[in-house]
Each structure stands twice: as C-alpha cells, then as structure tokens.
Amino acid sequence: xxxxxxxxxxxxxxxxxxxxxxxxxxxxxxxxxxxxxxxxxxxxxxxxxxxxxxxxxxxxxxxxxxxxxxxxxxxxxxxxxxxxxxxxxxxxxxxxxxxxxxxxxxxxxxxxxxxxxxxxxxxxxxxxxxxxxxxxxxxxxxxxxxxxxxxxxxxxxxxxxxxxxxxxxxxxxxxxxxxxxxxxxxxxxxxxxxxxxxxxxxxxxxxx
Amino acid sequence: xxxxxxxxxxxxxxxxxxxxxxxxxxxxxxxxxxxxxxxxxxxxxxxxxxxxxxxxxxxxxxxxxxxxxxxxxxxxxxxxxxxxxxxxxxxxxxxxxxxxxxxxxxxxxxxxxxxxxxxxxxxxxxxxxxxxxxxxxxxxxxxxxxxxxxxxxxxxxxxxxxxxxxxxxxxxxxxxxxxxxxxxxxxxxxxxxxxxxxxxxxxxxxxx
Numbered sequence: 001x002x003x004x005x006x007x008x009x010x011x012x013x014x015x016x017x018x019x020x021x022x023x024x025x026x027x028x029x030x031x032x033x034x035x036x037x038x039x040x041x042x043x044x045x046x047x048x049x050x051x052x053x054x055x056x057x058x059x060x061x062x063x064x065x066x067x068x069x070x071x072x073x074x075x076x077x078x079x080x081x082x083x084x085x086x087x088x089x090x091x092x093x094x095x096x097x098x099x100x101x102x103x104x105x106x107x108x109x110x111x112x113x114x115x116x117x118x119x120x121x122x123x124x125x126x127x128x129x130x131x132x133x134x135x136x137x138x139x140x141x142x143x144x145x146x147x148x149x150x151x152x153x154x155x156x157x158x159x160x161x162x163x164x165x166x167x168x169x170x171x172x173x174x175x176x177x178x179x180x181x182x183x184x185x186x187x188x189x190x191x192x193x194x195x196x197x198x199x200x201x202x203x204x205x206x207x208x
Numbered sequence: 209x210x211x212x213x214x215x216x217x218x219x220x221x222x223x224x225x226x227x228x229x230x231x232x233x234x235x236x237x238x239x240x241x242x243x244x245x246x247x248x249x250x251x252x253x254x255x256x257x258x259x260x261x262x263x264x265x266x267x268x269x270x271x272x273x274x275x276x277x278x279x280x281x282x283x284x285x286x287x288x289x290x291x292x293x294x295x296x297x298x299x300x301x302x303x304x305x306x307x308x309x310x311x312x313x314x315x316x317x318x319x320x321x322x323x324x325x326x327x328x329x330x331x332x333x334x335x336x337x338x339x340x341x342x343x344x345x346x347x348x349x350x351x352x353x354x355x356x357x358x359x360x361x362x363x364x365x366x367x368x369x370x371x372x373x374x375x376x377x378x379x380x381x382x383x384x385x386x387x388x389x390x391x392x393x394x395x396x397x398x399x400x401x402x403x404x405x406x407x408x409x410x411x412x413x414x415x416x
Binding site for chain 1: 222269274285306309355
C-alpha cells in the first residue's frame with residue numbers, strides 16, 4: 001500500500017495567514033482549555049468568544065462535546081479514541097488559526113502526551129494551554145450534566161477523574177481556578193493575556 | 209457500551225451565525241467543488257478565495273489533498289475511507305459556515321451518495337455543488353501531479369477515473385467546463401452566482 005504522500009500534493013493558498021490577520025486587525029492563535037468535566041471550560045470559552053466578538057475580533061469555539069456529535073462522531077472514550085478525538089480537534093484548530101481566528105478549544109484533554117503533541121502542531125506562541133483547575137469534589141457537586149452521578153453508579157465508564165485518569169498540566173501558559181475566580185474575571189484575565197501577547201489590538205476595535 | 213449521546217451535551221454559542229454574517233457584511237455557505245483529479249478544482253478554489261479576500265469577504269479553502277496531510281491523515285482511497293474523508297471535510301465545512309465563512313471545499317468527492325449526504329448536513333441554500341467538468345483525456349494530458357501516469361502503470365491503485373469510479377453529479381448548482389472556460393472567467397461566474405444568491409454585498413466592499 002502506498003503512502004498518502006505518494007499521491008497527495010500540497011496546494012498553497014494565495015491568501016496568507018498574515019494577510020488575514022492584517023485584515024482582521026488582530027492575531028490568531030488557539031487557547032486550549034483543559035480540565036475535568038464540570039470545571040467550566042465550555043462556559044468560559046463561550047463567554048470569551050462573546051467578549052471577543054463584541055471587540056470585533058474573529059473568534060470561534062471548538063467544543064469537544066459538540067464535535068463528538070459531528071466531526072468526531074463514532075469515537076468513544078478509550079485512551080486511543082480520546083487521543084484521536086483530540087488530534088482531530090487540534091487539526092481543525094490549525095485550520096481556524098490559519099484562517100485568522102482566535103480559536104478556543106474546550107475539551108477535557110486528559111493526557112499530557114496528547115497536549116504535548118498538540119503543541120508541536122502549532123507555530124511558536126500560537127498554542128496557549130489554559131488549565132481550568134477545579135477540585136473533583138467541586139466538579140462532582142456541580143455535576144451540570146449528571147455525569148458524575150452516572151459514573152459513580154457505573155452507568156457510564158471511562159469517566160475522567162472517576163474511572164479514567166486526568167493528568168494535570170505541568171506548565172500551562174495559564175491556570176484559572178474556577179472555584180476562586182468568577183467567569184467574568186476569568187474572561188478579563190484571558191483578554192489581558194491575549195493583549196499582552198500582542199494578539200489583540202492595544203485598544204479600540206479591530207476589523208476593517 | 210453507551211451511546212455518545214448519553215454523555216455528550218450540546219453547548220450553545222452566544223454568538224450566532226447571523227451575528228457573524230452581519231459583522232462580516234456577507235453571507236456564509238459552502239461551495240463544494242467536485243470533479244476528477246486534474247480538472248482544476250484546487251486551482252479554481254484558490255483563485256476564488258483570493259478574489260473574495262480582495263473583496264474583503266471571509267473565505268477559506270478546505271482542500272482535500274491538504275486535509276489528507278492533517279485532519280484526514282491515515283485514511284486511504286477505499287470507498288469507505290473516501291466516504292469518511294468527505295464526511296470529515298463536510299463536518300469541518302459546517303464549522304466554517306457557522307463561523308461566517310464562504311467556505312470552498314475542493315475534493316474529488318466521487319460518490320453521489322456522499323454528496324447527497326453532505327447536502328443534508330447544511331441548511332437550505334447553504335450547500336452549493338460545483339461540478340468542475342473536464343474530460344478524463346484532458347485531465348490525463350494535464351496530469352499536473354503525474355498521478356495518471358502512475359495509475360496507468362499500476363504504481364498507484366484505486367485512482368478515480370482509472371481504477372475507481374467517478375459518479376458525475378446529476379443536478380449540481382453549477383457546472384464549469386474547465387476545458388472551455390478560463391480560471392478568471394470561472395471566478396467571475398462564481399462571484400456572480402454568489403451575488404445572485406445574496407451571499408455577497410451587491411457592490412462595494414464588505415467588512416466592518
């Protein structure tokens with residue numbers, strides 16, 4: 001069997017990432033939200049997306065749950081399937097970063113190896129790991145989708161933190177403790193961080 | 209084994225597709241370029257992307273070859289793998305349409321069933337099938353990647369038009385004969401079509 005590379009040629013775009021960023025008036029990158037189920041990743045990503053939209057910045061959330069209903073349909077929760085799930089979200093995020101978006105990926109991403117591999121797929125300074133930290137006791141108390149209850153009863157298996165591992169990030173660019181910081185404060189922290197990295201206009205509105 | 213739907217909840221975005229379209233100053237949709245290898249799909253998509261960018265419209269090419277080096281790495285050229293390849297490009301295109309882009313998918317997409325399935329994944333008027341027609345003799349004469357030669361010699365297998373089928377579209381929204389129409393003329397036809405569908409601003413530039 002031949003390799004794909006034998007019959008697949010790269011087609012270059014005539015519109016560069018830099019040209020898109022110039023047109024948008026801001027940089028592009030991915031913020032990768034990792035953390036336990038119920039830690040607040042999706043909520044935070046959705047609020048940041050809204051805040052960026054109101055600043056006229058192009059932003060888009062790639063939500064792990066949502067993608068499991070589309071692009072990643074059919075994948076389960078074994079380590080191999082989780083890795084493939086994350087790999088595909090990462091490859092999609094690359095496309096969005098190339099398209100000029102501040103891309104917000106929200107997915108548990110429990111394995112350190114997967115996160116390290118992700119990082120290699122992006123340019124320097126393009127991959128920003130955001131650890132949404134929350135004690136599992138608090139996640140279980142919140143249990144927004146009733147999943148911890150199902151995991152405890154054995155109704156669902158391979159559940160992160162209960163019956164599957166979560167390897168906490170060692171050196172994330174940002175760590176947000178969702179037990180101590182409100183969503184609004186977290187959005188503010190993230191906007192300031194993006195600004196400090198030169199990804200957002202210093203002031204005023206982007207676009208053009 | 210539980211279904212994914214048992215443990216995956218949909219997270220709604222606070223930024224609607226309509227709001228993105230309003231911000232961009234144009235609609236979003238997918239133009240799906242189907243046709244034989246060498247018919248001119250990627251070339252046409254790249255030129256249209258550039259023309260749209262110069263009109264300040266958000267556009268992005270999802271090129272089948274390029275995606276086989278990333279998102280779809282590992283998939284081969286059997287009918288099942290081709291269908292999965294197309295399904296993933298389609299799901300990615302859905303995200304880009306949701307994000308407000310005039311999305312340009314360029315992939316052989318040889319099977320009618322796959323194209324019909326794709327259409328069901330988009331809203332009314334969002335999926336525009338563009339058949340890039342070119343006689344196989346002409347594609348083989350062009351042979352831009354040397355693949356027809358390799359297919360004839362047996363060096364590569366399952367090659368569309370030689371050792372795998374191409375089911376020509378029955379009712380594409382547009383058909384472009386790349387033997388008779390130049391790339392520049394084709395771009396003009398596509399821009400006019402998008403304008404007639406209300407996807408582009410009537411005149412002047414979009415954005416804001």
